[in-house]
Amino acid sequence: MDASTVAVVIEDDEDIRGLVSTVLEQAGFTVHAAATGLEGIELVRAHAPIVTTLDVSMPGIDGFETAKRIRAFSDTYIVMLTARNDEIDTLQGLQSGADDYLVKPFRPRELRARVEAMLRRPRAIVGTPPPAAAPAEPLVPPAESVEQSWLSHHGLRVNPEMRVAELDGAEIELTRTEFDLLTELMTAGRRVCRKPELVLALRGETHMSEAYVSEHDLRAIEVHVGNLRRKLGESATAPRWIETIRGVGYRLTAR
Known part of the structure; x- marks a missing residue:
């Protein structure tokens, strides 16, 4: 089965589990559902879904721990669902490896819109080049072509086509969201994002003039940048790569 059409729903509330499953099935996914974190982890391992929805409050291990364990072996998009709207929960969820966060009760169309937005981004797993069709010309592309596809800054290199990030020659393990965010910053250079x-x-949704951006969305960007810095081993007060423009956004440090 094509993994790009598979979703896993991890939710202990039977009614909500059924609702989320229905929303995803209507969006064209084959859905596998679990009532506990441990069961959900095994479903993700077995079916390699493109999307996983994850409840925060569950019996046994909670959603935060479940997300960490899933992220240890899977690059599935994770959307965390919770009845709590505290900022600390959002922060903890995103630090656990979630890509997005929805507070219950949510509208079904909102969940579907969030999932569809994530799927508009590249689906290749970070660090794993996508399979290529057999070319008619030489199998090895010209060295200059490969080199031109890399974005570099102070020993940090990103190849958007291969979905690979390297720091001082060593590959970095990033989530899809972290990789996409880093690519945006690397592409922009010294321009403030x-x-x-x-x-x-x-x-x-870059070209959508009326797209809505909430305070939660802005806070999520801050958390993702924090996670990215942590993986790079960078200090926010003395950055080597990502400079904070207070109250505005981010840009690469000066060369």
């Missing part, structure tokens, strides 16, 4: 601009870029 405003937070709303980054939100729309991650949604694939």
Whole structure:
């Protein structure tokens, strides 16, 4: 089965589990559902879904721990669902590896819109080049062509086509969202990327003039940048790569 049409729903409330499953099935997914975190982890391992929805409050291990364990082996898009609207929950959820966060009760069309927005972004797993069709010409592309596809800054390199990020020659493990965010910043260079601009870029809605950006969306960008810095080993007060423009957004540090 094509993994791009598979979704996993992890939710202990039977009614909500059924609702989320129905929304995703109507969007064209084959859905596998679980009532606990441990069951959900095994479903993700078995079916390699493109999208996983995950409840925060569950019996046994909670959604935060479940997300961490899933992220250890899977690059599935994770949307966390919770009845709590505290900022600390949003922060913890995104730090656990979630790509997005919805507060219950949510509208079914909102969930579907969030999932569709994520799927507009590249689906290749970070660090794994997508399979290529057999070319008629030489199998190895010209060295200059490969090199031109890399974006570089102070020892940090990103190849958007291959979905690979390297730091000082070593590959970095990033989530899809972190990789997409880093690519946006690397592409922009010293131009300041405003937070709303980054939100729309991650949604694939850059050219939509009336797209809505919430405070939650802006906070999520801050958390994703924080996660990215942590993986790069960078200090926000003395950045090597990503400079914060207070109250505005981010840009690359000066060369």
